[in-house]
Amino acid sequence: MIRQPRCPWAESNELMTRYHDEEWGVPVRDDNTHFAFLTLESAQAGLSWNTILQRREGYRAAFLDFDPVAVGNLTQDDVERLMMDARIIRNRLKITATINNALRFQEVQAACGSFTEYIWGFVDGRAVQNEWKRMEQLPASTPLSDAFAKDLKKRGFKFVGTTTVYAHLQAAGLVNDHLVSCFRYACIRSLGEQDM
Numbered sequence: 001m002i003r004q005p006r007c008p009w010a011e012s013n014e015l016m017t018r019y020h021d022e023e024w025g026v027p028v029r030d031d032n033t034h035f036a037f038l039t040l041e042s043a044q045a046g047l048s049w050n051t052i053l054q055r056r057e058g059y060r061a062a063f064l065d066f067d068p069v070a071v072g073n074l075t076q077d078d079v080e081r082l083m084m085d086a087r088i089i090r091n092r093l094k095i096t097a098t099i100n101n102a103l104r105f106q107e108v109q110a111a112c113g114s115f116t117e118y119i120w121g122f123v124d125g126r127a128v129q130n131e132w133k134r135m136e137q138l139p140a141s142t143p144l145s146d147a148f149a150k151d152l153k154k155r156g157f158k159f160v161g162t163t164t165v166y167a168h169l170q171a172a173g174l175v176n177d178h179l180v181s182c183f184r185y186a187c188i189r190s191l192g193e194q195d196m
Contacts, residue, residue, distance in 0.1 A: 058087025
């Protein structure tokens with residue numbers, strides 16, 4: 001069987017490979033999926049994506065299928081319960097940030113029609129198409145992620161630094177950072193070039 005050329009980071013284990021091959025960079029136009037990625041990426045701060053990906057189903061259960069309305073209704077008692085939940089990273093600041101972010105997420109939806117419309121407005125509805133040849137070329141942040149992070153923070157979101165939100169832009173397909181040699185590059189490029 002011929003091995004598909006992939007972005008090198010995707011070769012570390014089967015879970016990362018599947019995530020790379022099926023999800024990473026596919027343009028997201030669904031609000032709950034955006035909220036799921038934001039929740040997971042803010043939980044990742046200081047940790048590896050692999051660590052979070054292994055706990056994704058635990059996060060899905062703990063944070064009510066990533067429903068921002070349900071998460072926004074969580075109470076202090078729920079925070080205490082989540083602090084005992086071994087399926088997630090038990091960091092009080094990250095847990096309370098997720099609840100806060102659910103409320104801020106709903107405010108964006110009310111102001112902009114949807115979070116999808118809001119976030120895709122940062123790229124005028126079409127994904128940024130990079131043409132990286134080597135992993136060392138990929139930035140940790142860009143002026144785009146700087147602007148997005150600044151706006152999220154102004155709106156009251158927590159754990160949304162420029163590196164965290166750049167990871168969101170990559171994962172949610174607003175930026176195509178697959179290497180040009182990767183078998184997913186052309187497919188993701190064609191999906192990202194479709195109008196929002």
